[in-house]
Amino acid sequence: MSIRISPSILAADFSNLQVELSKVENADLLHVDVMDGNYVPNISFGLPVIQAVRRVSSLPLDIHLMILRPDRFLVDFSSLQPEIITVHYEAVTHLQSTLQQIRELGSKAGVSLNPHTPLDGLQYILDDLDLILIMTVNPGFGGQTFIPAMLEKIRDCRRMIGTRSIELQVDGGVSLDNMPSLLAAGATNFVAGSAIFGADDPGQYIEKMRQTQRQG
Ligand code: DX5
Ligand code: ZN
Numbered sequence: 001m002s003i004r005i006s007p008s009i010l011a012a013d014f015s016n017l018q019v020e021l022s023k024v025e026n027a028d029l030l031h032v033d034v035m036d037g038n039y040v041p042n043i044s045f046g047l048p049v050i051q052a053v054r055r056v057s058s059l060p061l062d063i064h065l066m067i068l069r070p071d072r073f074l075v076d077f078s079s080l081q082p083e084i085i086t087v088h089y090e091a092v093t094h095l096q097s098t099l100q101q102i103r104e105l106g107s108k109a110g111v112s113l114n115p116h117t118p119l120d121g122l123q124y125i126l127d128d129l130d131l132i133l134i135m136t137v138n139p140g141f142g143g144q145t146f147i148p149a150m151l152e153k154i155r156d157c158r159r160m161i162g163t164r165s166i167e168l169q170v171d172g173g174v175s176l177d178n179m180p181s182l183l184a185a186g187a188t189n190f191v192a193g194s195a196i197f198g199a200d201d202p203g204q205y206i207e208k209m210r211q212t213q214r215q216g
Pocket of ligand 1: 008009010031033036064137138139140141142143171172173174191192193194195
């Protein structure tokens, strides 16, 4: 299975977003972190900023909603025609119905699990999922340190997914340093913010991430 790389624009220079986005054109997706200051202890940006991103980048959008009761905003975010909308397991009451709604609105349905959240709740709704995001830090901020215990969770998740075509995304502290072990554990979709946008040449960094797979 080929991997996908999704730079998180949270780590980009917002005063120069168009230039920043032009540096990561060789990525597969653009990871967009929406934070509400409620579900997570931080506020990032909302629809108007993502609309601006949409105007200057042709990459498919991968929207990560770190907001309470995201079902209230699914119609709004769907208007951007994102490839993926991911909601948090912990922030939704009727997850299966929320996932169905995301698909009905035309996007792929993703669910994200905080580090302490078990995989168990997903086993009966796998058919409603296109992507599982294993958070490898506690959500809310870029630039945090990867939690090594998540490697076992990724392996367990890979086993649970089996032959289904569900992407296994990792997000938080991902870099070239831990990519070999993440790949070996079964991750297929790699979000990286500070590692990519903090690199001297973000495009080249993305290429190196791809090469990791070829070498592995
Ligand atoms: C954290 C966000 C991440 C963040 C990753 O809550 O979901 O997408 O931007 O940033 P890095 O790669 O710097 O850990
Ligand atoms: Zn994210």
